[in-house]
Amino acid sequence: MSSLAIEVKxxxxxxxxxxxxxxxxxxxxxxxxxxxxxIYGFLGPNGAGKTTTLKVMAGLLKPDRGEAKLLGVPxxxxxxxxxxxFLPETPYFxxxxxxxxxxxxxxxxxxxxxAALAEKVPALLRxxxxxxxxxxxxxxxxxxxxxxxxxxxxxxxxxxLIILDEPMSGLDPIGRREIRDLILSLRAEGKTVFFSSHILxxxxxxxxEVAILASGRVVSQGSLEKLLSGEVRFWDVSLSxxxxxxxxxxxxxxxxxxxxxLVRVQLEDDVQTLLDAARSAGARILxxxxxxxxxxxxxxxxxxxxxx
Amino acid sequence: xxxTPKGLSLGWAQTRALAANTFRESVRSRVFYILMAFxxxxxxxxxxxxxLTIGSRAKIIIDLGLTVTSFIxxxxxxxxGIGLIYTEVEKKTIYNVLSKPLGRxxxxxxxxxxxxxxxxxxxxxxxxxxxxxxLLFKGFTWKIFAAGGxxxxxxxxxxxxxxxxSSVTSPVISAICTMAFYIVGHTSSALLESLAPRISGPLxxxxxxxxxxxxxxxxxxxxxxxxxxxxxxxxxxxARAIIYTAAxxxxxxxxxxxxxxxxxxx
Numbered sequence: 001m002s003s004l005a006i007e008v009k010x011x012x013x014x015x016x017x018x019x020x021x022x023x024x025x026x027x028x029x030x031x032x033x034x035x036x037x038x039i040y041g042f043l044g045p046n047g048a049g050k051t052t053t054l055k056v057m058a059g060l061l062k063p064d065r066g067e068a069k070l071l072g073v074p075x076x077x078x079x080x081x082x083x084x085x086f087l088p089e090t091p092y093f094x095x096x097x098x099x100x101x102x103x104x105x106x107x108x109x110x111x112x113x114x115a116a117l118a119e120k121v122p123a124l125l126r127x128x129x130x131x132x133x134x135x136x137x138x139x140x141x142x143x144x145x146x147x148x149x150x151x152x153x154x155x156x157x158x159x160x161l162i163i164l165d166e167p168m169s170g171l172d173p174i175g176r177r178e179i180r181d182l183i184l185s186l187r188a189e190g191k192t193v194f195f196s197s198h199i200l201x202x203x204x205x206x207x208x209e210v211a212i213l214a215s216g217r218v219v220s221q222g223s224l225e226k227l228l229s230g231e232v233r234f235w236d237v238s239l240s241x242x243x244x245x246x247x248x249x250x251x252x253x254x255x256x257x258x259x260x261x262l263v264r265v266q267l268e269d270d271v272q273t274l275l276d277a278a279r280s281a282g283a284r285i286l287x288x289x290x291x292x293x294x295x296x297x298x299x300x301x302x303x304x305x306x307x308x
Numbered sequence: 309x310x311x312t313p314k315g316l317s318l319g320w321a322q323t324r325a326l327a328a329n330t331f332r333e334s335v336r337s338r339v340f341y342i343l344m345a346f347x348x349x350x351x352x353x354x355x356x357x358x359x360l361t362i363g364s365r366a367k368i369i370i371d372l373g374l375t376v377t378s379f380i381x382x383x384x385x386x387x388x389g390i391g392l393i394y395t396e397v398e399k400k401t402i403y404n405v406l407s408k409p410l411g412r413x414x415x416x417x418x419x420x421x422x423x424x425x426x427x428x429x430x431x432x433x434x435x436x437x438x439x440x441x442x443l444l445f446k447g448f449t450w451k452i453f454a455a456g457g458x459x460x461x462x463x464x465x466x467x468x469x470x471x472x473x474s475s476v477t478s479p480v481i482s483a484i485c486t487m488a489f490y491i492v493g494h495t496s497s498a499l500l501e502s503l504a505p506r507i508s509g510p511l512x513x514x515x516x517x518x519x520x521x522x523x524x525x526x527x528x529x530x531x532x533x534x535x536x537x538x539x540x541x542x543x544x545x546x547a548r549a550i551i552y553t554a555a556x557x558x559x560x561x562x563x564x565x566x567x568x569x570x571x572x573x574x
Contacts (some may be wrong), residue, residue, distance in 0.1 A: 015572075015574065055573070055574075058403070058407040059406065059407065060403060060406060060407065060572075060573040061573065061574070078410065078411065079409070081407060081408060084407075086407035088403040088407070091403070091404060092400040092401050092403075093401060093404065094333065096332065096336040097329075097332070101332075105325060105329055106404065106408065108321060108324075108325035109322050109325055109326075109405065109408040109409075110409065111318040111322070111409075150404075153404060
């Protein structure tokens, strides 16, 4: 059995351009290695190729070059889709069905019988926060509710690998937190969750590993711990009662308001020097905040035009 | 623990689920009921017409009734059929379906079976109403259901044509092409008869005959005249019609499955 949940090698895909003129290179040789049992964030700006990669994984697109395996089985084979759950970006469903009917339908496509579905459907609706809404037609669902029922259908077969395209899209902050909690609980059950997102804060909160995709290529991938080295990039020192009007010799004043100063210092030694100077000037030290590299910093440094 | 069916059994369960969903989609759409209401109105109109004409009332009701039944169900087959695959792709509902462990051919077959079930209900409802009208005018014959069987065979071919085009092109082009096949299907044998003598050379004649065989010959399924003149339908005629339909539908569905399997769902 493969220890990798997803294995992608040199995946390339081109599309015809507008009016069939020219070619658009959506993927230019994507490599991915996603271990089992982790939450993996697939990040990138719009048009980077995230959805195209996910569609190849779901068997909706055929790559021009390269290969992809899900749980050791080549994508495109039915077996590869037996053990996965997939949620496309902004899912569209049959609006003439109710939420419960939709889950029943997808359950049957996985070969589940009536008795099994009678238990599973209400349980899944409860998990995704749609308890009591199963009998409503989908045309009456809000965008957030559709996203939730989409997640429920992705879990109907108790998959080992769950692939989600922008799962937090369209959700309010409470909904986003609930989905984050759900993803964390799936990992606790030993499942692998692979999701694409451009909401970096969500990814930073829950991902074990990430890959950053830009212009159809993976520009960075690995564990968040490793990618964000943990080094402090700068400190913010908040002071009050600093009477001196002269510019500071060290650090840079970020704000000056109501007798309070916020000073940004780059080196750890300079923090101490600034604090000593503040004390001798009779100022009060309100806070010293170290700032480590964030996923957003890493992201901006990796994508073209992001470092500007 | 739940056990899930494997192999053929799973394949059939999935296809049945797709067919049932297609059926539900149609019977929950307004268009279905508008068409049914139109059909009822047309059938009642044929009964009124019979009162205004000279001759056998029952024969007129059968003639008009079967024509209306055939026309309405054919229009349903064509105009619903052309959206069977295209709408799924356009509305992106297909992404979720095809990410499940089923083949694209199963999707095509499931949609086809579902549509044929819708047409069966449609057709049966219209024939039942026609039967009631005939009972009322004391001219009931079970043969209208035999005629219904032949209409259903025609619907099977036309739905397969519409579905084939739906899997490769847009609804407008699909509608034009399917309508063209429908018209040619009812005129191809007459066209061949009138054109064949004018084609010079044996090679040209052979090519014309081959081309004729490629096009559907829907006249082999038309029994309205036989029913209204109470002429018995020979078993050989029925068998030939069934075999012809089965062969043509198989060919079209295979082509649709092959074309759709290669398609990228962007």
